[in-house]
Amino acid sequence: VALITDAMGAAGMGDGLYPLGPLQVRVQDGVAMLPDGSSIAGSTLTLDRVFQRAVTVGGLTLAQAVESLSTTPARLLGLAGTTGSLETGKLADLVALDSATYDLVAVMRRGHWVLGAERFDVVTPA
Structure with missing residues (x-):
């Protein structure tokens, strides 16, 4: 899916x-x-609401919902070699969602925080 x-x-x-x-x-x-x-x-x-509904209404596990929003679309689009999962050598594109509400918390694009970096105690490479 x-x-x-x-x-x-x-x-x-x-x-x-x-x-x-x-x-x-x-x-x-x-x-x-x-x-x-x-x-x-x-x-x-928005995709955060799609994720929320997939888990809370559709019955997908968190792992299934993550795969359905990342790995599967990347594979179907022929992009699995560069995106869709967190692996060395792939684009560091990710979102962080609140663990209780699944609201959007932060966004990283190609290894740089573009939204919500202050929520994490991390140093973003220059």
């Missing part, structure tokens, strides 16, 4: 108007709608 999201660019953003191709979409309380309210216009589902 590979867990994914089809989120639009407004995913994770606050309420407001956002472009979606040639359209303007209004996001309110995490729901993207056409401005006239006639239709849902796109998804704002």
Whole structure:
């Protein structure tokens, strides 16, 4: 199983108007709608919420959810040699989630913390 999201660019953003191709979409309380309210216009589902639901609703173990969001998609995209797991020589891309709520805590991109480094007592290489 590979867990994914089809989120639009407004995913994770606050309420407001956002472009979606040639359209303007209004996001309110995490729901993207056409401005006239006639239709849902796109998804704002982020991968941390996908992970949370996979574990709390879908019944996946933590290990299964991690594999489904990292190793499996990397393999299916032909990227398993460079990403998808934490191994020497691979890109150091990772996220840290709160162990109780699975909320996003920190993000590392190619070995550098880009969000939440202050949460860890580590030194990031220059």
